[in-house]
Amino acid sequence: MPRRIKSNMIKLITLSSIVAVAAIGSGLITYKLHSVPKKPELNLQKWWGIGEKPKEEDTSIKIFNIDFNDTMIHDLKQRLKNHRPFTKSLEGIQSEYGINTKYLDKIITYWLDKYDFKKRAELLNRYSHYKTRIQGLDIHFIRETPKARGLKVLPLLLLHGWPSSSKEFDKIIPMLTSKRNKYNFVFEVIAADLPGFGFSEGTNKPGLNPVQIGIIMRNLMKRLGFDKFYLQAGDWGSQCATHMVTMFPDEILGFHTNMPFSSRPVSAVKMLLGSLAPDVAVDSRYVDRIYPLKKLFSYLLKESGYFHIQATKPDTIGVALSDSPAGLAAYIVEKMGVVSNRDQLNTPHGGIENLHLDDVLDTITIVWTNNCIVTSSRIYAEAFAWPEVNIIHNIPTPVPTAAINFKYEVLYQPDWILRDKFPNLVSSNTLDLGGHFAALQTPQVLVDDIFSATAKFLDFNAKKNR
């Protein structure tokens, strides 16, 4: 063979090999990213209570009443009146360094003088509250049956996040249980407090991550006689629910979420790649909810200090927060404000005025009276400490899913990325209003979407079963 041809052939073979290796490599990466792990075998009756699991379990369902008692109120007010002097916000600063203490002062004064503890408890008690023991933990929930007759009644479990409780849903419960034009169904609502949140007992054992909480919530529904049900959730509730629809796809008839998110690695890669062509990756109207990523990361960095400390040292930060009601209020108000309107850090209220102060104080009072800031904050640590969480995150779910994206929700993914996790995304709406606490901030909009999504769930399931 002439030397030149030989040399050219070697070049050709080398080049082809490089191309082939690159192709196989990227193929392998794509395959690896899309490959679905095996569902881990999980103990569905794991014991989270103190001590050993007893031979006979107490499966009773007890009526429960929320009580803001006088001893608690007196002690709380003493502590509030006796709070140490706040450090003044810096000159010209509103909420950019955290809570504005002049504004906080107004909130504390309202909590002390205007917030009507007894009336608020009475309002919370307008629904039927219960407790029952699941896997060793007393779980608190609201159960409201619809007043309307002659309609299909669909069981709907509502799951909240941090620092909330079932209280977050008190505006939407009556809307969900009431007849509505055009729809031949109505909901029976179960709104549960996650273990360690609100009036639900926390565990004394490590490992109660969102997967395990999902199992407890599923077992709660079984206890109440619901072998199949619908789910609505946001924040950590949506994380737990996302695991539930993955673990129990045959038991959940539809999943509506106001914090839709695919945590599959392939979705992260797509979000990164999307930054090369944002207008292709996302509807141009919503590009600025993700891109430029630098802006998103800067926002997340600025606002995730609480997340970082709760994910690493929840027991430390909890000591001060559980001992100082002013400090607990500052911590919760700042966070609830930012996620209700992140563009208002340059105002004294930092976004919190998008919510009703009584709702915010209900939330804080519930955390305070149950002394549950540590047990609820630990979910951040548990969510990152156990491999089962990531494995289940990486398994798509066949359950029909509906996403609603409010304007100031912390994270946003376009549908084509959401479908990595939720291939049966039957509904997706993106709004130019609202924020993270949708049930408090825009209850009517949220409920409208739940009804229309559920109609689609019914269609989807009817077709599937045909």
Place this chain on the structure above:
Amino acid sequence: MPRRIKSNMIKLITLSSIVAVAAIGSGLITYKLHSVPKKPELNLQKWWGIGEKPKEEDTSIKIFNIDFNDTMIHDLKQRLKNHRPFTKSLEGIQSEYGINTKYLDKIITYWLDKYDFKKRAELLNRYSHYKTRIQGLDIHFIRETPKARGLKVLPLLLLHGWPSSSKEFDKIIPMLTSKRNKYNFVFEVIAADLPGFGFSEGTNKPGLNPVQIGIIMRNLMKRLGFDKFYLQAGDWGSQCATHMVTMFPDEILGFHTNMPFSSRPVSAVKMLLGSLAPDVAVDSRYVDRIYPLKKLFSYLLKESGYFHIQATKPDTIGVALSDSPAGLAAYIVEKMGVVSNRDQLNTPHGGIENLHLDDVLDTITIVWTNNCIVTSSRIYAEAFAWPEVNIIHNIPTPVPTAAINFKYEVLYQPDWILRDKFPNLVSSNTLDLGGHFAALQTPQVLVDDIFSATAKFLDFNAKKNR
């Protein structure tokens, strides 16, 4: 020209161009990384006090006495006794989720029953304390002249970090002011509280970052009549001092640091590249202080929640910490423990038993009595918000510098990287003991190193001036 030759020439030219562009590119990057920005012009008399700068400034130096008064002690003890029930640590968990509350209980009991407030204040007052107004802020400092005669007296400014104050140096002050074999010099010690820390006033204006604090500290030394002086520092004090030796190289005769760090971008690149060949980058005995980077980042991530929240929302977290002494103690004890021995998270004390409890409680009591957790925490936010900080970080200093690396210091850089910032690194020692609070944990070792380093500073300066 025959086509083959032409084609080969084109190939050659193309290849040469690629090589040339790559060479120029990496040359440019290297040049860019090594290029030194111009020193920014800074106002050395910026006013940090309330309102406008007065025409006549008060330049008096007033004697000051530390007082833990009865009202404060009574109120503090009431709050400690009245703390809300701690949440129990999880089963089998020591300090992995943050402070162990059973252990915290012991600390609170000691603070209440055994810690002798009056005696501790008396001990702190064994040194001469003063306050003077610099740029509108009352700055507190200790000034101790040596008892020894017939020796050169060298002025030495000691700068602490968070959550400390000049108290951190109370063990080393007498060692520094006492004659020592083999050395013909001794120190006159000025140990200052950074503004917003300890007994020094905080500002009400944004922007008091480590560069600006460095200016205040330099003006303090000028006020005391020291136009030239030596510096010793750790933690944020070391950051301020690093800026001082960059801004005022002619005024600082030598810089001894127990948290040496070059924040120049070129140093970060070197640390990253070093992970390709750790044994080349670092003395094999100390490789595990940096590499694998994954382990370092995991440690930093786990331990930097407090840093993250203080750098973004200091005003929020400060409300609870300033209102709850138990919460403040938990927060400070956890952090001081980890950096004293990061390998003891699996113990109930989490590392804090490497320090004397009375020293730790002095620190906490000083923060408490001055209600300065917010003003001191704001340094984390200010350090990242102003471009001047990064510019000055990127300028090397000619000041002779000595580094001492204790085992559990948070960050470690080998000398060849330190020299990016400190080309005149005249001394560097790496020890297999000690931690972040060297003056409290290993005072004798620290002082030995300060003396031997200062002898080298004297040599260096003598040669320079010859």
